[in-house]
Amino acid sequence: GKGRAPPALSARPAQFPGLADVSVxxxxxxxxEITVPVGSPSPDEDFSTLDEPVRDxxxxxxxxxxxxxxxxxxxxxSSALLRDWDLWGPLVLCVxxxxxxxxxxxxxxxxxxxxxxxxxxxxxxxxxVITLNSKLLGGTISFFQSLCVLGYCVLPLTVAMLxxxxxxxxxxxxxxxxxxxxxxxxxxxxxxxxxxxxLADSQPPSRRALAVYPIxxxxxxxxxxxxxxxxx
Amino acid sequence: QGxxxxxxxxxxxxxxxxxxxxxxxxxxxxxxxxxEEEAEGEAGAGxxxxxxxxxxxxxxxxxxxxxxxxxxxxxxxxxxxxxxxxILRPYFDVEPVQVRARLLESMIPVKMINFPQKIAGELxxxxxxxxxxxxxxxxxxxxSDTIIREGTLMGTAIGTCFGYWLGxxxxxxxxxxxxxxxxxxxxxxxxLGYGLFGHCITLFVTYNIHFHSLxxxxxxxxxxxxxxxxxxxxxxxxxxxxxxxxxxxxLAALHMLFLLYLHxxxxxxxxxxxxxxxxxxxxxxxxxxxxxxxxxxxxxNTTAKAIALTL
Numbered sequence: 354g355k356g357r358a359p360p361a362l363s364a365r366p367a368q369f370p371g372l373a374d375v376s377v378x379x380x381x382x383x384x385x386e387i388t389v390p391v392g393s394p395s396p397d398e399d400f401s402t403l404d405e406p407v408r409d410x411x412x413x414x415x416x417x418x419x420x421x422x423x424x425x426x427x428x429x430x431s432s433a434l435l436r437d438w439d440l441w442g443p444l445v446l447c448v449x450x451x452x453x454x455x456x457x458x459x460x461x462x463x464x465x466x467x468x469x470x471x472x473x474x475x476x477x478x479x480x481x482v483i484t485l486n487s488k489l490l491g492g493t494i495s496f497f498q499s500l501c502v503l504g505y506c507v508l509p510l511t512v513a514m515l516x517x518x519x520x521x522x523x524x525x526x527x528x529x530x531x532x533x534x535x536x537x538x539x540x541x542x543x544x545x546x547x548x549x550x551x552l553a554d555s556q557p558p559s560r561r562a563l564a565v566y567p568i569x570x571x572x573x574x575x576x577x578x579x580x581x582x583x584x585x
Numbered sequence: 586q587g588x589x590x591x592x593x594x595x596x597x598x599x600x601x602x603x604x605x606x607x608x609x610x611x612x613x614x615x616x617x618x619x620x621e622e623e624a625e626g627e628a629g630a631g632x633x634x635x636x637x638x639x640x641x642x643x644x645x646x647x648x649x650x651x652x653x654x655x656x657x658x659x660x661x662x663x664x665x666x667x668x669x670x671x672i673l674r675p676y677f678d679v680e681p682v683q684v685r686a687r688l689l690e691s692m693i694p695v696k697m698i699n700f701p702q703k704i705a706g707e708l709x710x711x712x713x714x715x716x717x718x719x720x721x722x723x724x725x726x727x728x729s730d731t732i733i734r735e736g737t738l739m740g741t742a743i744g745t746c747f748g749y750w751l752g753x754x755x756x757x758x759x760x761x762x763x764x765x766x767x768x769x770x771x772x773x774x775x776x777l778g779y780g781l782f783g784h785c786i787t788l789f790v791t792y793n794i795h796f797h798s799l800x801x802x803x804x805x806x807x808x809x810x811x812x813x814x815x816x817x818x819x820x821x822x823x824x825x826x827x828x829x830x831x832x833x834x835x836l837a838a839l840h841m842l843f844l845l846y847l848h849x850x851x852x853x854x855x856x857x858x859x860x861x862x863x864x865x866x867x868x869x870x871x872x873x874x875x876x877x878x879x880x881x882x883x884x885x886n887t888t889a890k891a892i893a894l895t896l
Binding site: 475 | 670673674676677678679680681684709712713716717720723724739740
């Protein structure tokens with residue numbers, strides 16, 4: 354509530370030596386709310402990210418995404434991918450894969466690759482179908498966690514796409530095709546194993562094969578798109 | 586069991602323990618609504634004191650608010666009924682051993698057609714088989730060296746396979762309804778889906794080994810076996826000669842013709858679609874795959890000559 358300043362405190366300098374210099378003029382009221390905070394400050398205030406610089410926010414998110422990439426490349430049984438799911442990594446991977454799968458110029462009618470939208474839709478639609486399937490089979494994983502894992506496990510195939518493009522720059526004979534085939538096969542196996550390592554634990558043990566088969570098909574179709582890509 | 590009696594009691598042959606979509610959805614929704622109504626009852630009592638709804642006071646406000654609430658409740662009921670994936674859960678309740686057994690059984694025609702055969706109403710196997718068929722089709726397009734835009738190809742492949750599975754199932758269910766066959770929609774979907782196993786095997790083999798005669802043998806043997814199985818199961822559930830003939834003739838024709846279609850006409854159909862889409866100004870698409878050595882040799886020769894001349 355409102356209060357008025359007491360008369361000048363210089364009347365008692367001995368008891369409050371530090372206050373001897375304080376003089377509040379009487380004609381200016383001191384206003385303000387006097388409240389006593391009840392209990393400890395709420396825990397949210399410690400994690401409030403609204404006031405931090407933008408660079409901190411971006412670096413934190415980038416580090417989280419990078420950590421998940423490392424988890425995919427060296428799949429161990431860790432719950433980091435599942436616990437703090439995010440869809441930034443899958444989005445970046447999907448967009449880069451779709452861009453690399455573009456054929457010649459957009460205007461040419463006989464470009465050797467699928468359209469951007471096709472790749473995008475196939476990846477996300479496939480991931481949604483696999484997630485629904487694993488939930489219907491009795492899986493304990495949530496919708497977005499599963500999308501996160503499946504999206505991050507596209508990383509080996511994106512690396513395969515990069516390597517294929519490099520190989521295609523060097524030549525396009527039978528030897529190059531065999532090399533591309535081996536690279537894509539290896540990355541396909543890596544992707545499938547990585548996603549299985551994360552997702553299989555959430556299924557009842559007798560039904561793991563049922564949940565793994567659509568993942569196998571999904572990465573097979575993406576590998577097929579990568580292997581048969583021929584730039585004009 | 587039922588072999589000796591002249592009258593077959595069709596009523597109790599199926600165990601419909603897996604309830605239909607609507608029943609399960611209704612139960613679920615009723616339970617949720619009971620919880621919601623208790624919560625709403627307390628909150629709503631305070632609001633009605635205000636008397637205003639979207640600027641309308643008094644009686645019109647009351648009416649408006651009630652209509653809004655009723656509409657909202659109906660919309661949320663419809664949404665949670667059809668968007669609730671739990672209603673599909675019983676159809677995915679299957680073990681890998683069962684799936685394998687059903688896949689093998691789908692190639693073995695049954696002998697006993699006087700006793701109604703049980704069909705498992707399961708959707709996991711058929712769904713996976715349809716996706717596998719899509720993958721095999723895509724693989725076949727590439728090994729046949731057809732240079733078509735893969736984007737349209739993929740959409741057409743998915744559309745063809747799903748269209749066949751869902752469309753022919755619906756059509757056969759409709760015919761079964763006309764011919765008084767005892768089969769539900771999920772069972773029909775399941776039966777036809779497992780019948781695609783033969784198609785998958787045939788196409789997988791013949792897309793990698795290109796002999797027309799081999800394809801015909803596979804078409805007759807593998808396709809025929811899976812068709813015979815589906816036909817036998819349907820016959821066992823239908824009474825009357827004419828009805829049996831109609832149902833089985835239609836299913837056999839559609840199933841075998843689909844396999845033929847997938848093998849032969851797929852490329853040409855897609856090319857035809859692309860031609861019509863691009864209009865009459867584009868030159869007709871030429872399949873240059875087999876002519877490439879000749880063309881590239883000619884191109885190489887002329888290029889080499891041109892370079893030699895300039896040098």
